[in-house]
Amino acid sequence: MSFSINSNVSEVVGTGKVATIELTGELDSLSARLFQKEIEKVALESPKDLVLDMENLSFMASAGLRVLIFSKQKIGPSLNIYIVKPQEAIVDTLDKTGLLHSVTIVDKYPS
Numbered sequence: 001m002s003f004s005i006n007s008n009v010s011e012v013v014g015t016g017k018v019a020t021i022e023l024t025g026e027l028d029s030l031s032a033r034l035f036q037k038e039i040e041k042v043a044l045e046s047p048k049d050l051v052l053d054m055e056n057l058s059f060m061a062s063a064g065l066r067v068l069i070f071s072k073q074k075i076g077p078s079l080n081i082y083i084v085k086p087q088e089a090i091v092d093t094l095d096k097t098g099l100l101h102s103v104t105i106v107d108k109y110p111s
């Protein structure tokens with residue numbers, strides 16, 4: 001399955017800026033570069049919350065995990081990362097790598 005990515009940044013009254021990135025397909029080492037470029041783009045807006053819609057993401061390689069870590073480093077430690085409806089295999093990967101404690105899994109944002 002091919003990879004696609006869409007993003008937007010919006011201002012939410014009382015919350016601040018929210019960056020939403022929708023990921024579809026398989027996030028492998030090649031597509032991770034696109035993901036990182038999208039993170040760099042939304043980082044310019046200094047969002048408070050980063051919402052990653054992974055409902056239609058079927059696979060995430062370790063390169064995708066590195067981009068998640070990069071997100072915290074690029075945007076700052078106060079960034080909240082929400083992952084919307086990840087597949088079980090992705091949750092398992094996040095759990096095994098310890099990143100599950102750095103993100104919040106939700107069925108929808110805001111929850």
